Amino acid sequence: MRILITIFILIYFVSATNGQIPSPNFISIDHIPIAVKNLDNSRKEFSDLLHFKVKNGKEHEGIKNYFIKFEDGTYLEFTTPIDSLQTIGKYYADFLKNRQGGTSLAIAVKSSDTLINYLNAQSIVYNIDSNRIWKTIEPKGFELFFIDYADKQWRDSKTNTTHLNTASSLKSAYILSPDINTDVKKYKLFGFSELKKGSFLNIPYRHLIIGDSHLYLLEAYKSKKITRFLNQQDLIGICGFEIKVKALSTLNKLLEKTDRVIIDKNRTIVYLQDLNLFFVFTE
Template sequence: MAGAVIRWALALLLAAGLPAGAQPLVRLDHIPTAVRSLDAAAADFRALGFAIKPGRPHAKGLNNAHVKFANGAGLELITATQARDALSGRYVDLLREGEGPAYLTLHAADAARAAAALKAAGIPHRLDADGLELTDPRLPWIFFAGDNRSPTDRPEHFAHANGAFATREVWVATDDPTPLAQLLAALGASSREEARGEPLKTRALVFELAAGGRVVIVPARHQLVPGHPLIGVVMATRASKAAPAERAHGLWLELRSER
């Protein structure tokens, strides 16, 4: 416990020392979420008022469906029937432990500029024809995505009955926030410490990304599945009333009204 407190103190010092007015180089993208039954998860998210875009079978044993927003963000509901490669094996392992978010995905409009910022901060990464890849072994659950919009996206895929239209926050629970804080700081995110209320009532480090997105870091005691750092997503809704956070297939999901 003492070690966790020290690591949090170091992360707070790092956050306090960030330059004001930095321009974030990344925004929140889609959040791949491991579910045991794709049909059951899709039905449950429809019941919560989301339109579901069907996915497609993948050769490596993965199947998916999507809760999408117009910029490509949202949730990817994904399941694995068997471990056929490293990625499907990771989903099989995750699902053995419990459902929930598998990755935090970030989108950099200028990958070369983001890579230069990571290089200047000494954060391991790779930039090649396949895009920007984070190779920091401390953060295997973060990756960078290109343009996640698809030619098959249709207006009805964004017409959510609950009024949701954007991802505003992704919540991370860890007792060692420094690697993530260093990454987000290097990418231009400003930060602050806040007291957060329901459903967790905890202190948090909040990092502001581009396009109104935030990464909220809280202590590891809030993990829904031990060892799984990603715990929640907050979405903006045009509905007149916010929907309280509730657990949905291993994540806290909250709708906040923005009108």
């Protein structure tokens, strides 16, 4: 036992001295906030067309929102500003001046203290916000933040996480990157590890992981096969999600057959033009 403890300490020390956050601190991509102009229209699209169970949120800090929650604790948060004089409301109002779509990645961590020690050692400036449920740490100048829950075992009710389309998890995120090499370095700085290079719809990507989640950085300037289905042709940033489902056959029977629904053998891709997003459903 002492030998194992010593080995673990050595691994931790080597990781820290190499300027890396110890990878066991990361759980997964916790959720992704998505800015929308009209909550009612987007809610109807997700409930009536994609057959998700939608959980309504409430008005707070200048915004109003709703959620799509999954049984493993991951979720998508859809937000619109209602008061741009408040800080968070202003953030979403400013974001929507450019486009609708994903704003940032929220990464769940086991220990906020471990993360804070790392950020301090790297001289990375960050903001902290906390309440009785969670603490968030947001590095300045980056489209991601970290969240540490007081109760890491908490999950929403089965009523809110049971979907007619059998969705069970937010597994991956896709980002259109104008400079992949720079972005890979950025995400590695914050704990992501690179697996491999590959392609999605013939678009080159770099595949990264953090905890149980995956991140695909796609080359934005080669992304016409995606953006032709979306409103913004020069789109960069968060553009898609991989959603794990229990039965693709069930999902496919529910979906309306249009040119924006692509059904392959092992996946189904759905494009949401107005929101500048696509969903990749896999078993």
